[in-house]
Amino acid sequence: MNNKFDALKDDDSGDHDQNEENSTQKDGEKEKTERDKSQSSSKRKAVVPGPAEHPLQYNYTFWYSRRTPGRPTSSQSYEQNIKQIGTFASVEQFWRFYSHMVRPGDLTGHSDFHLFKEGIKPMWEDDANKNGGKWIIRLRKGLASRCWENLILAMLGEQFMVGEEICGAVVSVRFQEDIISIWNKTASDQATTARIRDTLRRVLNLPPNTIMEYKTHTDSINVCQRIVFYGPFPLAFHDDVVCIDLNFS
Template identity: 85%
Template sequence: MNLLERDEDDQGLSESLHDDGTNNNHNRHKTVSPAAGEHPLQYNYTFWFSRRTPSRPASSQSYEQNIRQIGTVASVEQFWKFYSHLVRPGDLSGHSDFHLFKEGIKPMWEDDCNRSGGKWIIRLRKGLASRFWENIILAMVGEQFMVGEEVCGAVVSIRFQEDILSIWNKTSNDQTTTSRIRDTLRRVLNLPANTIMEYKTHNDSLRDNSSFRNTKISL
């Protein structure tokens, strides 16, 4: 799938991206910086994409092989230049995920920055993913959550019957931080008061995933 359509003359992203939207090996670790006159973000952010077959539960190794970087941004201008050329989540098909994480943090439970953390989960009816994804990542890069370095990234997961939005933070047992993130989510997404939100630690996710992989089904 072509996730990124951009002009070949777009030099602002050309150093970190191939024309097909993937990072090349030579520039994978090259630091992205704001250009002269641009408005820097407080943190650099990296877009990732993953897709898998639903009937095949992913191990951490196969998941890491399947996920790929599609670009890193360091300024407001770079963000909009990149984001405006990305496919919208609502236009994705199958079992697909977009991730936006601080540069240097992989969107994996096992990453050192995520290991002790968790995520707020919001389940969406079909048709809402694109708007809600835009709102949540704008709030994140705009530092609206006001929890210091706690926020790691956000994920939108496209599924067949519903879509799932989540935001990850570093410290699952910090109730003050997790509550503030929840309240900010309600505000920036304009969620009704009765919206169900679930908080899940990454340790629980790892345990559930391991149990699922080890389950034997008898026919």
């Protein structure tokens, strides 16, 4: 992988001519279909640590999303917009992905990196997330890359000490500021959310006056739905950042 952006390329970016009619090409398409099925099957195989690698407690998946600001986004189109980069099961596999990925501080526009446990999609509606919430921290420009790295290393290293509560983390790059968040399963468990907050403050070395907001995913869905339905703003269902910036949170 020579280009850092290779990790973000869409697997189905190539175009194929659908109008070929001679039998040789049809046979070729048939062979390709069978080959694609075989490759797809192999992609679904469980990711495991390699020989002599250091296994993580959970497998994790990197995701990437980018959208045009101000364009309304339904839950379905949001799900189609998030692209899976890859899944890893060991420390070594993590670094192989991470070393080829663009740092958040180098991203432009409305872009997001998501790192979630394997099997959990970075969506409010996912079964693992729907009863949970997230801690949100807004950052001035220039801090996202360092804070993101510290956050995900703490998450992979099980520094939060809250059992299976952690679902994943997100860094959201915006024009005037960046936002990082860590998601957990049970918003009603105040002891757990408090421990996550305190650990987050420690691993990021946050100043005492840093504003940290906890937001349930149910509130996020309800607020954004009300804004889309009643308001004149072309907002997305899955853009907490816009909701926060307009003081609707």
